[in-house]
Amino acid sequence: MKKILILLLSVIFIISFSLVGVVGCKEEAAEEEVVAEEEEVAEEEEVAEEEEVVAAGSVGIVLPTKDEPRWIQDETRFSDALTAAGYDFEVLFSEGSSAKEKENVEALITKGVQVIIICPQDSTAAAAAAEEARDAGVKIISYDRLITDTDAVDYYVTFDSVSVGAAQAQYLVDKATGTGNPLYLYAGAATDNNAFIFFQGGWNVLQPLIADGTFVIKNSSEAVALQDTQLDATADHDAIGTIIGQITTNWDFDDAKSLAEANLTVASAADKGDVFILAPNDGTSRAIADAFAADSDVTSYVISGQDAEIPSVQYIIDGKQSMTVLKDVRTLVADAIAAAIAYLTGGAPEETTTYNNGVIDVPCKPSVVVTVDKDNVQEALIDSGYYEASEFTGLD
Numbered sequence: 001m002k003k004i005l006i007l008l009l010s011v012i013f014i015i016s017f018s019l020v021g022v023v024g025c026k027e028e029a030a031e032e033e034v035v036a037e038e039e040e041v042a043e044e045e046e047v048a049e050e051e052e053v054v055a056a057g058s059v060g061i062v063l064p065t066k067d068e069p070r071w072i073q074d075e076t077r078f079s080d081a082l083t084a085a086g087y088d089f090e091v092l093f094s095e096g097s098s099a100k101e102k103e104n105v106e107a108l109i110t111k112g113v114q115v116i117i118i119c120p121q122d123s124t125a126a127a128a129a130a131e132e133a134r135d136a137g138v139k140i141i142s143y144d145r146l147i148t149d150t151d152a153v154d155y156y157v158t159f160d161s162v163s164v165g166a167a168q169a170q171y172l173v174d175k176a177t178g179t180g181n182p183l184y185l186y187a188g189a190a191t192d193n194n195a196f197i198f199f200q201g202g203w204n205v206l207q208p209l210i211a212d213g214t215f216v217i218k219n220s221s222e223a224v225a226l227q228d229t230q231l232d233a234t235a236d237h238d239a240i241g242t243i244i245g246q247i248t249t250n251w252d253f254d255d256a257k258s259l260a261e262a263n264l265t266v267a268s269a270a271d272k273g274d275v276f277i278l279a280p281n282d283g284t285s286r287a288i289a290d291a292f293a294a295d296s297d298v299t300s301y302v303i304s305g306q307d308a309e310i311p312s313v314q315y316i317i318d319g320k321q322s323m324t325v326l327k328d329v330r331t332l333v334a335d336a337i338a339a340a341i342a343y344l345t346g347g348a349p350e351e352t353t354t355y356n357n358g359v360i361d362v363p364c365k366p367s368v369v370v371t372v373d374k375d376n377v378q379e380a381l382i383d384s385g386y387y388e389a390s391e392f393t394g395l396d
């Protein structure tokens with residue numbers, strides 16, 4: 001009897017213990033469910049909050065023209081990066097016109113964007129649009145080119161443009177031997193503040209070698225007049241402007257080609273031979289290179305560029321353009337987006353230096369540039385993942 005009682009008690013004990021276990025498990029499960037539900041709600045709230053930032057903080061981007069591969073590349077890189085980050089954005093092109101650019105800015109203000117990233121067509125003319133945006137409470141990020149003569153610029157994302165010009169000039173210097181080397185100078189558009197900075201960077205490297213006779217300028221009397229002077233884009237703006245007046249390409253392929261042809265027409269055979277050409281960017285470099293290549297008195301030429309545009313990379317592989325300056329657009333786009341997000345979330349973007357725009361010192365974080373020629377094109381542009389090898393022919 002005693003045994004039966006013990007057995008019965010044990011059974012009761014085991015059953016009640018397992019029931020407690022079941023209840024415990026059920027309680028744990030219920031608790032887990034509650035936690036999971038809470039987490040889900042929190043996640044949903046977080047997403048909703050992010051969406052609110054996205055919706056309330058959409059970004060407008062205004063780029064100068066679709067006529068140059070450079071700006072199409074910026075559009076693609078913006079679109080890739082902003083789509084991946086889940087931001088609402090719109091890219092508008094200004095068709096090379098300041099009036100269109102102002103319309104674009106106004107359209108974005110009307111749509112309620114909170115940040116406008118703008119690469120001005122004309123550095124000074126863009127001030128009016130920037131001021132309208134500022135008055136509407138929109139943050140303005142000047143992209144690649146600085147908007148000048150206004151305090152309505154919050155931030156400037158750019159490359160180190162002095163070093164772009166310096167890299168172009170240094171390439172010519174490194175390839176020159178002896179004295180009396182014919183030098184042809186070309187510049188960007190006088191409406192673009194960068195054109196002055198590139199020229200400063202290039203000039204200050206070339207000038208001592210012009211002064212000592214290594215190079216002889218063949219196409220600008222204004223540059224010859226200043227050949228004993230170092231120049232500063234801000235302090236010597238007018239002097240540089242006078243030189244640019246003689247050698248501007250207006251960032252236009254056709255203008256560049258016509259100017260190069262006109263220069264070659266008036267130059268004697270002795271002014272040609274093995275020539276050195278400071279060309280401000282890739283588009284104009286290809287046009288100028290074509291003009292020099294077509295002149296039978298030109299034996300060889302060394303010519304600079306910038307932007308690492310696909311057609312120019314092909315020219316470099318083919319030996320028709322000597323170098324380009326890679327300005328990694330992915331970095332510029334990432335910096336612009338980081339600055340925009342900083343503003344959308346109530347912060348301020350990183351500043352490492354400032355650029356004076358004639359009215360204020362605009363906070364900025366310039367990015368470094370890389371010289372690319374035939375020797376490092378594979379490593380700098382293909383191995384780095386910037387371009388696909390399949391976009392070119394004749395790569396080793």
Ligand code: BGC
Nearest residue numbers: 070144145192194251281307
């Ligand atoms: C940019 C260059 C570009 C040029 C012409 C400059 O302001 O920095 O990358 O080639 O404009 O569009």
